[in-house]
Amino acid sequence: MERQRRARGRAHDGGSASPLVLALFVLASLVIVAVGRVASLSIDQARAHTAAEAMALAAVLDADLDALALAHGVSSYEIARDEHSVTVHVVRRGRGSSASAADHRRTLDVGQ
Numbered sequence: 001m002e003r004q005r006r007a008r009g010r011a012h013d014g015g016s017a018s019p020l021v022l023a024l025f026v027l028a029s030l031v032i033v034a035v036g037r038v039a040s041l042s043i044d045q046a047r048a049h050t051a052a053e054a055m056a057l058a059a060v061l062d063a064d065l066d067a068l069a070l071a072h073g074v075s076s077y078e079i080a081r082d083e084h085s086v087t088v089h090v091v092r093r094g095r096g097s098s099a100s101a102a103d104h105r106r107t108l109d110v111g112q
Contacts, residue, residue, distance in 0.1 A: 003013075047072070048092040052099035055079075059086040060103045 025071035059069050069077055069090070077090045083088055087100045 016046075030036075044093050044095045045097065048090060048095040048097040049099065051092050051098040052090045053101075055090060056086050056088040056099040056101035059088055060101045060105075097101050 041056050042109075052071070054072060055065055055068055055074070055077060058065055059081075065077070065079070068074075072092065074090045074092050077088060080087045082087075085100055085102045087096045087098060089096060
């Protein structure tokens with residue numbers, strides 16, 4: 001009489017790890033895409049804020065704001081001036097940001 005040998009180890013799990021590996025790969029891919037998207041949005045927001053700061057400083061110095069907006073990729077901007085400061089709101093790639101700059105030249109002139 002022949003006895004059947006029972007296989008140990010690998011013979012019983014043939015291919016059962018493949019769906020797990022595939023699921024982990026898909027999950028890791030989704031996480032990478034999500035992190036990339038968040039990083040891209042964060043970079044766009046930071047660049048919009050940098051453009052707003054640059055334009056606020058340029059507005060204080062009465063520089064060419066249209067050229068600066070073009071250089072920073074700003075699609076639209078608004079400037080609000082008061083007696084001693086300038087506030088600029090910019091939109092760059094759909095992201096808005098604002099920055100202010102004080103005009104210390106005028107502050108110093110008033111004090112004299």
